Amino acid sequence: MYKNKLAAALLTFLFAVCEVFGAVPYAPPIVAAAGEITANPAWGGSAWVYDALRGVERKTFFSEKNNCEISYTISLPKEYRTNRTKRYPVIYVFSGAGGDDTAAKNPAAGLYDSGVSGSLPPMIMIGVHINGGYGFDEAYGNPPKYPATAFIEEFIPYIDANYRTIPHGFGRSLEGFSAGGMASGRFLTEYPDMFASIHAKAGAFRDYQGMREKGGKAIDNNNIEYFNQFDIFELTKKNYQKVIDNGVSILLDVGEADQTYSWQNVPWINLLEQLQVPFTLNVRPYWTHGSSYSSTDYNGWRYHAAAMKHDAGGGQYEHIYSMPPSAPPVPTPPASWDNARNAALGKAVTVSEGTGNASAITDGNTADTAWTSISTRENRWAEIDLGSEQTLTAWEVTSGLRISKFKLQYQSGGVWTDIDETYHQANPYYRTSGYFCRPINARYVRLLMSSNDVEQNGSYPAHTISLKEIRLFTDTPKPEGVPDSPYPPRLAEGRYNVLRGASMTRYGGFDPWEKFDNAVDGTSTALNRSTAGDTKNCWAEATMTREVSANAARLYTSDADFDPKILYRSDDNQYREIETTSSYTMVNGTMRRDDITFSQTVKSSGFRFSVNTGSGFSVYEFMVFEAGQTANTPPVISQVNIADGEVIPYGGNKR
Numbered sequence: 001m002y003k004n005k006l007a008a009a010l011l012t013f014l015f016a017v018c019e020v021f022g023a024v025p026y027a028p029p030i031v032a033a034a035g036e037i038t039a040n041p042a043w044g045g046s047a048w049v050y051d052a053l054r055g056v057e058r059k060t061f062f063s064e065k066n067n068c069e070i071s072y073t074i075s076l077p078k079e080y081r082t083n084r085t086k087r088y089p090v091i092y093v094f095s096g097a098g099g100d101d102t103a104a105k106n107p108a109a110g111l112y113d114s115g116v117s118g119s120l121p122p123m124i125m126i127g128v129h130i131n132g133g134y135g136f137d138e139a140y141g142n143p144p145k146y147p148a149t150a151f152i153e154e155f156i157p158y159i160d161a162n163y164r165t166i167p168h169g170f171g172r173s174l175e176g177f178s179a180g181g182m183a184s185g186r187f188l189t190e191y192p193d194m195f196a197s198i199h200a201k202a203g204a205f206r207d208y209q210g211m212r213e214k215g216g217k218a219i220d221n222n223n224i225e226y227f228n229q230f231d232i233f234e235l236t237k238k239n240y241q242k243v244i245d246n247g248v249s250i251l252l253d254v255g256e257a258d259q260t261y262s263w264q265n266v267p268w269i270n271l272l273e274q275l276q277v278p279f280t281l282n283v284r285p286y287w288t289h290g291s292s293y294s295s296t297d298y299n300g301w302r303y304h305a306a307a308m309k310h311d312a313g314g315g316q317y318e319h320i321y322s323m324p325p326s327a328p329p330v331p332t333p334p335a336s337w338d339n340a341r342n343a344a345l346g347k348a349v350t351v352s353e354g355t356g357n358a359s360a361i362t363d364g365n366t367a368d369t370a371w372t373s374i375s376t377r378e379n380r381w382a383e384i385d386l387g388s389e390q391t392l393t394a395w396e397v398t399s400g401l402r403i404s405k406f407k408l409q410y411q412s413g414g415v416w417t418d419i420d421e422t423y424h425q426a427n428p429y430y431r432t433s434g435y436f437c438r439p440i441n442a443r444y445v446r447l448l449m450s451s452n453d454v455e456q457n458g459s460y461p462a463h464t465i466s467l468k469e470i471r472l473f474t475d476t477p478k479p480e481g482v483p484d485s486p487y488p489p490r491l492a493e494g495r496y497n498v499l500r501g502a503s504m505t506r507y508g509g510f511d512p513w514e515k516f517d518n519a520v521d522g523t524s525t526a527l528n529r530s531t532a533g534d535t536k537n538c539w540a541e542a543t544m545t546r547e548v549s550a551n552a553a554r555l556y557t558s559d560a561d562f563d564p565k566i567l568y569r570s571d572d573n574q575y576r577e578i579e580t581t582s583s584y585t586m587v588n589g590t591m592r593r594d595d596i597t598f599s600q601t602v603k604s605s606g607f608r609f610s611v612n613t614g615s616g617f618s619v620y621e622f623m624v625f626e627a628g629q630t631a632n633t634p635p636v637i638s639q640v641n642i643a644d645g646e647v648i649p650y651g652g653n654k655r
Contacts, residue, residue: 054112075108077122094180101127135183141218173304175199189235192242197249197307199300201293249307250279255287394473400466410442502542541608551627556620562613569606
């Protein structure tokens, strides 16, 4: 055994020497002596060249901890082979759940090209195989697997020994999508001295409860105390000062309509903000979990490069890149949306409770003044008296801290009526704006706000919230060519959606880790994803406590090739297909909206949609419209409890 290890060490040394003198770099696997151990199945594939022009290759190394070969995908800068004394920073890439090191294959080619063009400094990119997980060791798996230990204790030292890297924390960065974003954040918070930056794209920052749905028992055998040693939230609390002191850069990219936004990103965002850990947050309007997050890669590489340093000689370390000055993307309203048309400017405000001056909500200052709540209860509100009835056509809300969703209401006949019958996902620290689906004539307008939609450990923790500004615009019709809102209203073109708040049953191909009631919550921002392979017979039904007469339906999904069918529950409890005609349009380029008209009015208390397609797709919202409701006969709200912020709508289901 001793001789074998000595030979392996000598071989590694010889390859390193060859590299310095011009040989093409090669990373030899560490081979165990025959009879010493029984190898486990390899993780990933064998060595392969993906892009010979750019030098994107797949290689393997031997992990003693896991007793198997593990693959990695690597791209070296073009000048690496000619500039044989220079060392280069490394970006390590993690895939989403179930993926592997080849997630870096296409980004590596892009980074190579950026280095050749000179738009970015030359950097190494390496795709890491962490067994398709979230960056946890799985000591209780069958067999046990240790991807986290392998990455930190074996793989990084192996890379530093076999390639000309900058073997310091300021020479390494991490990035990943979904589960890979979680892995990036987890490694950073556990080892803040080892990395300069992370770029988490739609990071799935799961706590103990969240990991129960994703194989958590293999991590901790359902022992929360054991899990907390590796929990990103606990690690952040433990090591946040080191993150701050080391000047580590944290970049978060997440879609406004991404299921990871409110229930996985917002909790970590709140914790970072509470601990005063600097971070950059880009909330991408309309993006879902299936959006093209690869389009953020280049900005992420710039971010990494600006955070990393190289040895400038004489014991001096300098940043390898200066980020051009740029402001974070903030949704900018059209020029006509100025305070001259803001009917709320300077108007009286009444709030449910709170500290500070409530008039800050309408003072025209979207940056420096804010109202803050006291309680953590659901549905806190701010009411604006416009002084007289105004015709409102558009709105803008600038949120402060921890508002996860909100909706606007107006007072009509002494009761509060939802303006567009939907909760909007709030962008922390950003403006959210839109056009009303129809002009609203009102004197009193109210904003209902919530921070209580993120489940943690079986409960829903609430937070105090703050609100910076509400602007309500008159004489601002929707310009030609502006797409429909991605938030399907309950009252859509005068038709009343009876499925808001219905009970949803799922079956046939739908991913069980989503709450399927999101498909009838009146907002398209929550996803229910179908699983690939079961998409030939996907259906889901919504049941109500009363019968309704319906003549139309609407289905919001991702772009897929299918012809949706609508069925109703008959008196004998059998579902029968409705004869329909339908057409579809694309909303904001990424969301498909099917408008479906029934050949005749159908009376039922249950409706089902059925989709037959050969590819995976996402369901955002299922709507069925009640016959007889027109724009001149808005839905009746039967009961309103203003003190508690609760609204019981037409149909009797508490919202």
